[in-house]
Amino acid sequence: MNLKIPGALLLLFLSACAQILPKPTADADKRAERSQAAGKSKLPSQDLTAPMLFDFLLGETALQRGEQDIASRTYLKLARTTRDPRVAQRATEIALHSRQPVMALEAAKIWVELDPNSVTARQTVAALLVNADRLEEARPHLEKLLASEGGSIDEAFMQLNSLLARNSNKSATFELVKQLAQPYPKLPEAHFAVSQAAWFANNFDVALAEMKQALALRPDWEIAAVYQGRILARTSNASALEFYEDYLKAHPKANDTRITYARLLLAEKDYIKARDQFQKLLEENPGNADVALAVGLLSLELREYDTAELNFKRALELGYRDPGMVRFYLAGIYEKTERIDAAMEWYRSVTAGNQYIPAQIRYAILLTKKGKADEALQYLQQLPATNNQQRAQLIIAEAQLLRETGAYQKAFQLLSSGLEKLPDFAELLYDRALAAEKIGKSDIMEQDLRKLIQLKPDHAHAYNALGYGLAEHSNRSRLPEALELIEKAIALSPNDPYILDSLGWVHYRMGNLNQGLSYLRQAFGMNPDPEIAAHLGEVLWVQEMKEEAKEVWRSALENNPGNEALINTMKKFMK
Template structure:
């Protein structure tokens, strides 16, 4: 029996859009092994009475018509009445399809009671209980599943954290994995699983201790070495460097570790040593398409685009399987190196997969930048959208193209139409709010952003946009400050949000506080809009030469920035700096 944790994980998503097998399909699916067969003699001796037949017909009819609540109720009732494991399984599937975890738990509990040797039944109830946060109840089921794995129990533990990752109580997750691990302490995968759980539970010393135990049991295990380096890096980059260096001395062919080491070097600013590692990877693996691509991606992080381009082309020549990914990355390099025609041509070589739509969106954007606005819009409209997310992304891409032409009314109308089809889509709400701001439709702006905050209470940009709008118009300033402080709490390192905080303090007449935060924002990102705000506060405080210097520098980078030019015109009556 194979322990299909990943299958359980997918099942526990409880998505109503999942494909539900028909009765005939359900009968055909399942394990073919003898242990999974439901013997006819073990089935209940249940007479097909009129009430049972009626419930069955009502349930199936409701299911076909999309009346999922009725279908769930009838099938759960049938499972209780018949005590038939096949009906209990069907009731579980329908409940999952309907997105009703509580009915699914009830049905799956019956299923595992009626068919205790079924791995499918036990996996399903375990996943449901985990998804509902009932880890103690899930534990005996997981113990039995692990015990049935025998030689495969190590791999099962490697997948266990993926199943348990949905549980928000990370301390409880760690406790459960430690309990499940007790009989298997001689397996390196078990210590790896404990280490990961400890890391997410913020018990970093335990995470390091357990990962080192995993490596002690299996010293050449690359993935454990990579994770050990990352754990060490939290406390000391130098310790992580030393570990990677020593490990590679012992196991020089450990490419995954060398890639991790190279990334650490890039992050630490050690460009020469990082380049040496990239060259080592390419020299020692001249016929390995995956390593060649990885070396190219590392070179990208350093801005060595010539090396990147050469590596990507070589990966294609070596037969790298995911050509769509390579073409997409290659097109990005062409964009980065200002070769738009070649980028467009290469984006069109992405034919399928998850990068197809992003590639086509980039193609349309480049087409618009070349002046072919209508052709770009038509290209986007012809692209198929497989789901709401893709439909929204296409609308947002077209809005971005229009926004560059300052066609604010068209942008607003496009997003307005999109929200009629997808009324609760966060990105559409946010973009329409910005478009409404350009048109002076402040009630719409406020309505959309408040709705977005309700839908996504952790969206820092929604709080910031609403607070900044109030500050810019000099209205609701106490609420503006509260909103922007919330945005800072959610995203403390965002210079644009820091700029908003400085701006609202300035609008409230608190110039010193405003100047402090604007200086912080400008130091983090010398953006023209931040420069406009910082310069204005300096100007008002009397530091006019400092203000002019900041504006002059910003104008050199972006001479057409609207906010910067408006600030200059309003304060100096000019759009240039003397």
């Protein structure tokens, strides 16, 4: 029997199917609605035959059962049969969801043929052709899309490279964007699109020329200024900095450009100029907590603690999204400036966030410095840890307090217990190695550090600690191996004063006195650490520069009156 159902019933059935369709995305605009309205008059007068009804039911049942391939093939068949744009749209969406690009493209072509005014249909066809690297076929669809944009063509060009991003042939994409932009020589967004496509195709000269053209057409367009600077920075940060500086003189309220300029200054380690730029941003945006924090951090880097403190407090007043981090920095300022009680109060005020555990550890360390080691240990032991990283942090902090009170054996045992539960935690391995070295277990020190190097081949301090440990606790035959390890460490971290200290020390132990002295002077100049001072003084003494050695030791002792390594070295030579 050939059952026929009137066209009105077909519309009712399609409406029911539409309830299962995904809702339109937020960027579905009024143009799409207008195209749908226009398309309603072109809907086919189609009766629902029994075979069609069967296919509709088969397709929907397959969808409900997760049989995507059957659903895609069935709806594509219906799109061909019914010649209804709504069915073609449904077929396209199902094929896309099922990751069937060939069927999706055929369905989308039927859809755009039946509803040529549909922006969504044409965008879908263009995107599928681009993804299939069929750019020449995509071009007429993209041209029609651009022509249909009218007053929104600027937005269309700004989105063009996003649409084309999945195509791996960047040179062909660049040529396509150039062709699409050619009819719009006075549109800055068209030049911007060409510049971006040229950048992705590694054609940097064209990228720069096109971005300059975009900015010439629209001089106050900040995004073009930001990108022009980035293109310049590819070959010369100095050129980019000069460009940003000139642009900001002409456009002093260009905040995005100023932020980019400040970040580039940071990358160049020009902290004073960077801080000045953020200060100007703060003057322009007095209610911006992020800018206040940036000024505070730069002031902290420059050791301008009063300015840093003022801006951190301003960030808190303005409701910065991570108050715990700001409170942690404030506590650090008070600690650096020897306002210990205030530092402890601010550390305790960190009650949540990523800085919670580090803040409580610093509080416990300060308790220890005030002679309350037992109270500090109890405080650490009662802190809640919510993950393994925090558990490891607390174990390491407790071990540090034990070492500071001379309880090296207890520190070693605590770290060993931690490694039983967390055997591959790099921080625990490193700290136990140091603790093992302190109690004469050089075999465990070497074992832990070699395992750490295996786990983290770029861990500079693991190589350094192992090299230094071998130099200190093995016979002279292992000194070349120690030197090789420390040279590996310095290659990974060339400006680390502690590694430079180790390098100087091992050269001294090998009899290379001049080399040793040179590295130790560098290390001490970068960081007048008491242990570096002990090493430098010893080499100076052996080189018969005894007065300089005494001065190095005395100055270090004034700042670190209880340092064990420094005191023992001085006793060894100044009898």
